[in-house]
Amino acid sequence: MKVAVLGATGYAGCELVRLLHQHPRAEIEYIGSRSHVGTTYHLVHPQFFRAFGLELQPPDLNLIPDPVELVFCALPHGRSADLVPDLLAAGKRVIDLSADFRLRNPALYETWYGRVHPAPDLLSKAIYGLPEVNREVLPGAALVANPGCYPTSVLLALAPLANAGWIDWDSVVIDAKSGVSGAGRSPRQAFHFPECTESVKAYRVGDHQHIPEIEQLLSHLSSEAVTITFTPHLVPMIRGILSTIYLRLRQNCSPGQIDQLYEQFYDGHPFVRLLPPPQLPETRFVRGSNFCDLGWRFDQRTGRLVILSAIDNLVKGAAGQAVQNMNLLFGLPEETGLTQLPLF
Amino acid sequence: MKVAVLGATGYAGCELVRLLHQHPRAEIEYIGSRSHVGTTYHLVHPQFFRAFGLELQPPDLNLIPDPVELVFCALPHGRSADLVPDLLAAGKRVIDLSADFRLRNPALYETWYGRVHPAPDLLSKAIYGLPEVNREVLPGAALVANPGCYPTSVLLALAPLANAGWIDWDSVVIDAKSGVSGAGRSPRQAFHFPECTESVKAYRVGDHQHIPEIEQLLSHLSSEAVTITFTPHLVPMIRGILSTIYLRLRQNCSPGQIDQLYEQFYDGHPFVRLLPPPQLPETRFVRGSNFCDLGWRFDQRTGRLVILSAIDNLVKGAAGQAVQNMNLLFGLPEETGLTQLPLF
Amino acid sequence: MKVAVLGATGYAGCELVRLLHQHPRAEIEYIGSRSHVGTTYHLVHPQFFRAFGLELQPPDLNLIPDPVELVFCALPHGRSADLVPDLLAAGKRVIDLSADFRLRNPALYETWYGRVHPAPDLLSKAIYGLPEVNREVLPGAALVANPGCYPTSVLLALAPLANAGWIDWDSVVIDAKSGVSGAGRSPRQAFHFPECTESVKAYRVGDHQHIPEIEQLLSHLSSEAVTITFTPHLVPMIRGILSTIYLRLRQNCSPGQIDQLYEQFYDGHPFVRLLPPPQLPETRFVRGSNFCDLGWRFDQRTGRLVILSAIDNLVKGAAGQAVQNMNLLFGLPEETGLTQLPLF
Amino acid sequence: MKVAVLGATGYAGCELVRLLHQHPRAEIEYIGSRSHVGTTYHLVHPQFFRAFGLELQPPDLNLIPDPVELVFCALPHGRSADLVPDLLAAGKRVIDLSADFRLRNPALYETWYGRVHPAPDLLSKAIYGLPEVNREVLPGAALVANPGCYPTSVLLALAPLANAGWIDWDSVVIDAKSGVSGAGRSPRQAFHFPECTESVKAYRVGDHQHIPEIEQLLSHLSSEAVTITFTPHLVPMIRGILSTIYLRLRQNCSPGQIDQLYEQFYDGHPFVRLLPPPQLPETRFVRGSNFCDLGWRFDQRTGRLVILSAIDNLVKGAAGQAVQNMNLLFGLPEETGLTQLPLF
DSSP, X not given: OEEEEESTTSHHHHHHHHHHHTOSSOEEXXXXXXSOTTOBHHHHSGGGTTTOOOBXXXXXXXXXXXXXXXXXXXXXXXXXXXXXXXXXXXXXXXXXXXXXXXXXOHHHHHHHHSSOOSOGGGTTTOEEOOHHHHTTTGGGOSEEEOOOHHHHHHHHHHHHHXXXXXXXXXXXXXXXXXXXXXXOSSOOXXXXXXXXXXXXXXXXXXXXXXXXXXXXXXXXXXXXXXXXXXXXXXXXXXXXXXXXXXXXXXXXXXXXXXXXXXXXXXXXXXXXXXXXXXXXXXXXXXXXXXXXXXXXXXXXXXXXXXXXXXXXXXXXXIIHHHHHHHXXXXXXXXXXXXXXXXXX | XXXXXXXXXXXXXXXXXXXXXXXXXXXXXXXXXSSOTTOBHHHHSGGGTTTOOOBEEOSOGGGSOTTOOEEEEOOOTTHHHHHHHHHHHTTOEXXXXXXXXXXXXXXXXXXXXXXXOSOGGGTTTOEEOOHHHHTTTGXXXXXXXXXXXXXXXHHHHHHHHHHHTOEEEEEEEXXXXXXXXXXXXXXXXXXXXXXXXXXXXXXXXXXXXXXXXXXXXXXXXXXXXXXXXXXXXXXXXSSOEEEEEEEEESSOOOHHHHHHHHHHHTTTXXXXXXXXXXXXXXXXXXXXXXXXXXXXXXXXXTXXXXXXXXXXXXXXXXXXXXXXXXXXXXXXXXXXXXXXXXXX | OEEEXXXXXXXXXXXXXXXXXXXXXXXXXXXXXXXXXTSBHHHHSXXXXXXXXXXXXXXXXXXXXXXXXXXXXXXXXXXXXXXXXXXXXXXXXXXXXXXXXXXXXXXXXXXXXXXXXXXXXXXXXXXXXXXXXXXXXXXXXXXXXXOOHHHHHHXXXXXXXXXXXXXXXXXXXXXEEEOGGGGOSSOOGGGBHHHHTTOOEEOSTTTOTTHHHHHHHHHHHHTSOOOOEEXXXXXXXXXXXXXXXXXXXXXXXXXHHHHHHHHHHTTTOTTEEEOOTTOOOBGGGTTTSSOEEEEEEEETTTTEEEEEEEEXXXXXXXXXXXXXXXXXXXXXXXXXXXXXXXXX | OEEEEESTTSXXXXXXXXHHHTOSXXXXXXXXXXXXXXXXXXXXXXXXXTTOOOBOBOSOGGGSOTTOOEEEEOOOTTHHHXXXXXXXXXXXXXXXXXXXXXXXXXXXXXXXXSSOOSOGGGTTTOEEOOHHXXXXXXXXXXXXXXXXXXXXXXXXXXXXHHHHTOEEEEEEEEEEEEOGGGGOSSXXXXXXXXXXXXXXXXXXXXXXXXXXXXXXXXXXXXXXXXXXXXXXXXXXXXXXXXXEEEEEESSOOOHHHHHHHHHHHTTXXXXXXXXXXXXXXXXXXXXXSSOEEEEEEEETTTTEEEEEEEEOTTIIIIIHHHHHHHHHHTTOOTTTTOOOOOOO
16 A cells, blocks of 8 residues: 655654554655655654655645555645645545545634635545544545544544433533644744743633534534534643543433443444543553543532543544544554554 | 741642741741651752751640741641641641631531541631632631632632622533642652653542532532532643633623623732733743632633633642731731742 | 843843842833834733733833933844944943853854854953852943853852862863753744653754853963863753763862862852752752752762752843842842742 | 563563563563552553553562563562572573673672672673674573663763774763653652652762663773763653763774764664764654664864763663563564654
């Protein structure tokens, strides 16, 4: 399997290169970047020295070698939408890590991303690449919209309950905490080391662009129009998202029933781990791996279920999930190339 | 004003020494500790070298010099309750930083702290030392129960709304994030550097001992029986608590009405800062200071008010608030000795 | 004493504002900045909210109010040299925190800073503002060249030995470790949080611009032409410099003689602390304070003296030292406004 | 290949389990621990949940299944020496990660470790497991003394020069910086998060127990009695050692000659990377991998060579090197199971 990675120098792109390079079946034939054309990859990311030294090329369809069957687009939002139609027209399959093909409704895209969608026809053709929900339809996809990092952590936590129709949607509050790599690799004041270490803050309260992506799948799973409250926070660590989700159930359930629901839903899904009490998810337990760890507590005093969900935002929240999708596209076992254990 | 500090080597005790040493009116006459008796203070905390070199003594009433009028108890929960009755009987005034005198109902103390209260008579006599609420009654107090760190951050965020009766209590979810110093100075596996840096986790979901303390004051302010959902999280930083509070109001309010409510409530209170939009609280902006920063957003899509509250857990959440209480006890301006600006 | 701060929004400028605002005798009348003209200071640095709200002005001599006697220049290297001559001509005294007036030899400036010095005449008139060495000549200075952060930590460690002529100069190796705030407030790739946390590196090995500054004063103190090896390192923390200095003495000295030399040299200097064994300097013990902590060990096996020196790079390494110099210029006690204890 | 890991719950043991579990040829048959006997491994280290769930047993020879050919001892210093003789007598091969068999001279062991060596006969039989130096003799070893973390970083930096006889030994100064995991997994005051984050310090100046280990191999390689100055430092990060080494060469060498010496020495050694200028080693570039990155600068002004060496202390500095040694013992390609790329 010959693949190309566009946007290879950003954090998601860099993780793609790491995972694909170690993948037993994939071969990276082309790496594209807007900013370092002509540079050897390991000069931008010296951790790859002596391991991976391809030269960076422009993110240009015409330069991608013919044998490349699959293109990973890890370009910024907006850039992908401009490029993907041509990639598809040229017969490439595409896994897009940007947000450009995640929302099926172009009006929502315009509202939350501030731009008219340049290829609205493709929105209904893209498959949302959350394998734990869409594993059956992914193998045939030409275009996979790889989920956002926050949505992955939230949706895996809520999918079983949403699917079962158990959630009182009016009660849902999602408080998410992310490491700084989620903000990308471009230096900015807010992510300058002395400005964000030793501190925690909320940002984009109630208007983060991942909200409609979360609501879209939850609405689909529950067949209801779902609206949720979502607040992202920045935590001084490189990797990891912990989502703390508060909700009430529509009817009383015993702990055993909840456990059983999750166990059945995730039976046969290798990357979702249901932690046995008293253990709760911590982002360090998934660092560098494609796992999503889930745990929950029922607060009897207030009748709320509190669900904790931890992922590595760059792996299960981006590049790892993209590789998982690639495996499904090519009929490989889902775990292929993704068996690295978390790095304490 | 001559004072003693018992439990002077823990983090709260150490902050007390820092603040009292710089206080223009207070003089530390006695420092007590269970673990370093006979040691010069700056050998335990070398940051005090050449500044403060008193010798540590046992936390024993009989050894405290007579001129000491006020004793700060920064001992662990349980130890204070054993000692305070004798201190009061000897005519000392006491500001207790433990949880032992915060709950007025001894049954609640037993439930949440797992111990029969040894001095239940004193519970109704202790004044809860949140000056922004109890400033009027503090000057006459013999025993001040200094609030917990989480409760301080939550109560200052909610007091105006609770007092006004605006909160739909069934809707309240509190998601709090704390630095590691909140766990105290004793080394434990969970707070060993490699185990807690580069990670975030929730703990004691729904059963943290600060819950009844929060509910007690909110119930008092609102004259209703308040129950809240509260989840503390551990964030890899030394100092700081950020509480993100989700709630619905009982009736529609304009942003201006909410602003006005907070402005009126905190008018004349020097340590609560209402940040102007778009600024939201971040723990780094209060680091080392006695400020509590507040900000809020209204999520129109879901009808929830999201309130952010940031304090330094060791200052406004412990030692700084204790000094603020001391100032009130002795009729000094509230800010005396507490004018240090945050240390970026 | 009315003062102005130019370059008030950078890290050194921000610390100047913090310290001067809390100084009992200084009043900040003017704050200049190239980047935020017209903005209220606390909107750039929200930690100052409700404490300091002057409006930022251009760094322009003509706008500085007449009563201002002293101007702190915390502008980037190069900008100061352009501005200072006019400030002096207008009768202002200047404490310059840039490197522009630290080297007395304009040829050295050109070599290490890559620019012909625009005001070479002033170089011999500037007083190097290391009070522990130049306290006697500082009161009369019109222009003070405030030392660099690395030089301060190194020079305070070596001054007593250099002055006594005890150092075998050929043996001196200086290995310094700095927090990230030393790199300034402008975001750059190398200081983007995910790029510098959880890592340590050396940089500018053998060619850092602070080398000639260190050698100049050591040469002056020892009356020899001193050349030293100096390697700076970047450590994932906000504040602090730890310099580890290796050298051989020209003759055998007992530990007592070394102690005595340091004690005599620093007798009456409030900010240098000679830590008693077994304690060695750690940057956390000086955080936020103007202290320089020194300690040493003699490695009998190799005949080397190993000296450790810790400062807060933004305080004793920049703004605190500038305020100390201001106190000397105005005949105030050296510690005025600098008595804040380290913030653990 | 069936193996056992004793001391499996410490950091080195935990890395061994991670690497061996992913090794294509090794099978972990037995995990021993003094502290968690009877517990499932993933309950101690939840990152292994659903991946590795063996039950912890006592570190007792009699319980180790017969088919186990190789035992990794990751027990504390002292414990290994008591156990290893019996393991060898029972026909097991042993890779010992403690310091117990690294020094060939029992008197040195007694001096630096404060204990009479219980099995001095074995010292001369153990092979020092630095494959880049001892690759030829390792395949036949019954007992491998796995090098310390600091020695690995230092020896790989100096071996080519030592071997060539180029070093002026009197000039060697080694300044090493380590992450906190090097101190082990037991919580202690000095490694409590609030005590060691945001700070840097030196420790055990001139008397660290890794000094004789470094000197022993350098003396062997150079056929001279080598004495070096070594100062370890603690840096607030989990993993990584950066050693900065200062020395003078006995004769003038061109940069090309130095490069050539290193290239020849490390030709065919897959884990030592000679970084091309201007790149210098940073610990983040080797994180989680078995690489040792080397770089150097010549300081013409002082005639010193400055060599930088970076490893992950838990991988190349402990568990990874042990697996590399295992591969050599069993005639496998050296990289087997060690091809994981660094985790940014």
